[in-house]
Each structure stands twice: as C-alpha cells, then as structure tokens.
Amino acid sequence: QSVLTQTPSVSRAPGQRVTISCTGNSSNIGAGHDVHWYQQLPGTAPKLLIYGNNNRPSGVPDRFSGSKSGTSASLAITGLQAEDEADYHCQSYDSSLSDSVFGGGTKLTVL
Amino acid sequence: QVQLVQSGAEVKKSGASVKVSCKASGYIFTSYYMNWVRQAPGQGLELMGRINPNGGSTSYAQKFQGRVTMTRDTSTSTMYMELSSLRSEDTAVYYCARGGRHFDHWGQGTLVTVSS
Numbered sequence: 001q002s003v004l005t006q007t008p009s010v011s012r013a014p015g016q017r018v019t020i021s022c023t024g025n026s027s028n029i030g031a032g033h034d035v036h037w038y039q040q041l042p043g044t045a046p047k048l049l050i051y052g053n054n055n056r057p058s059g060v061p062d063r064f065s066g067s068k069s070g071t072s073a074s075l076a077i078t079g080l081q082a083e084d085e086a087d088y089h090c091q092s093y094d095s096s097l098s099d100s101v102f103g104g105g106t107k108l109t110v111l
Numbered sequence: 112q113v114q115l116v117q118s119g120a121e122v123k124k125s126g127a128s129v130k131v132s133c134k135a136s137g138y139i140f141t142s143y144y145m146n147w148v149r150q151a152p153g154q155g156l157e158l159m160g161r162i163n164p165n166g167g168s169t170s171y172a173q174k175f176q177g178r179v180t181m182t183r184d185t186s187t188s189t190m191y192m193e194l195s196s197l198r199s200e201d202t203a204v205y206y207c208a209r210g211g212r213h214f215d216h217w218g219q220g221t222l223v224t225v226s227s
Contacts, residue, residue: 002155036213038156045206045217046148046156057215089156093212099172100146100212104155 003028004090004103011109012080020075020106022090028101030071033093037066037075040087040105049088050075077108085110113137115207115218122224128195131221133207140188141165144211147181147192149203150220159205162190197225 005023012018022035029035035053038046048057050066053073065076073092077084090103118132133145147159160171162181169181180193190207205221208214 034212038214045220046208046214047217048213048215051213051215091156091213097173099170100158102148102156102158 002104003094003097003101004092006088006090006103006106008104009107009109011111013111014080014082016080017076017078018080018108020077020088020090020108022073022075022092022103024071024073024092024094026071027096028071028092028094029068029073031095033095035066035068035073036091037064038089038091040089041083042086046089080110082110084108113209113216115209115216117205117207117218117221120222120224122226123197125198125225125227127197127225128193129197129223130191130193131205131207131223133190133192133218135188135190135209138209140185143209145181145183145190146208146210146214147179148206148208148214150206151200151203154203159192159194164190194223197223199225199227201225 037050039049040046053068054066063078067074087105089105094101114136116134121129123129141164144161146161159175162169164183182191202225207218209216
C-alpha cells in the first residue's frame, strides 16, 4: 500500500480536461514538501513531467500543470490527446520515513 | 545528453542474488545522487534506496535493509544495485533514476524474474 493515494484509473475523451489527484498527510504533502509527477507511457520508463509542485521541465507542453493545497496535490491535463494515455505517478518526501514516497499511480485512458 | 543505460534482463532462482548495472554518461557522474526504483508487474513505483557517487555513501529503504547493496565505479561512471535472497515477490522492473528529491533522468529498466 502506497503512502500517497491516487485514484487507480480515469478515462476521458480527446480534447477534454482531466485532473489526477494525489493525497498524502501531515508528514509529506501536508508538511510542505514538494510534489513531483511522472508520466509512464506503456512499456517505457517513467519520465519527469512536473517538479516542485508546478514546474515543467524543458519540452513538456503547457497542457500539463500541477498544483498543491493542504495534504493533496493535483495534475491537470488540458486538451487531451491520444498520446497522453499513460500511467501518472506522484512523488513527495515523507518526514516520518525520512525518504521519498510514491503514489500507486493513475492509469489515464483517452477514449 | 544525459543517458542512463542499464544491463539486460535476468532470470534468477529463489534464494539467489542479482546485480544490475547503470552506466551514466552526458554529465558529471559525481554531481548527482542515483536512486534505484522498482516496479512489480501492474504495480506502482517503489524506492529502494540511493547512493551518493561522490564518496559512495548509501541510504536504503527499511524494507530492503540487509538485502540490498548499492555501489559505484567512478572510473567507468557505473552504478550497481545488488539484491540478495531473492524471492518471487522481487520479480519486477528495476530502474536507476538520477536526482535528489525529484528524478530527472531514468534508465530504461531491467526486468528481473525470480523463479522457484
């Protein structure tokens, strides 16, 4: 069982907007630690998508954005495209575990 | 450009050990921590630990303490992760991933299959 909680799956139609949530507690997200997001296309390694809550690495389209509030964080994707179909993982730091922790991942299906 | 190239797939018997390598290029090897993350079939990502290539100090997740050893060879810019006393639950893809709090580059992954 993952320390950070994510909805296992979500589906949307092309062109729509989707938000993927990541819920933690007072030891990780709620303690003010940054949240990072990774995109994992089928059969490939994860790729950094958002770091430091809302920063995009070079090359990541601005259709992807991140936010954080309280003990939760969200990844928003607008103008969904077929190639956005992937697993999305959140990550933060946990003070009680003194280590980074991941969510269980959310599988996004673009219908 | 930054590249992390891992060794090939492995099939091991229960109780055996496996050693996975991760060769880094395109950046100053000693400037970034290297993490090892695994992903069991159909599961999420699990951090196993990390190594500071500048000095070789390590930090392992409690779950893997006593079974995992992470090392590096600065002469070849290669990281190693060895996991011992393998059991079926260790069947997973193992990734090396560069970085401190977030991981900006990942290896392609190494599938380790543990059979009884």
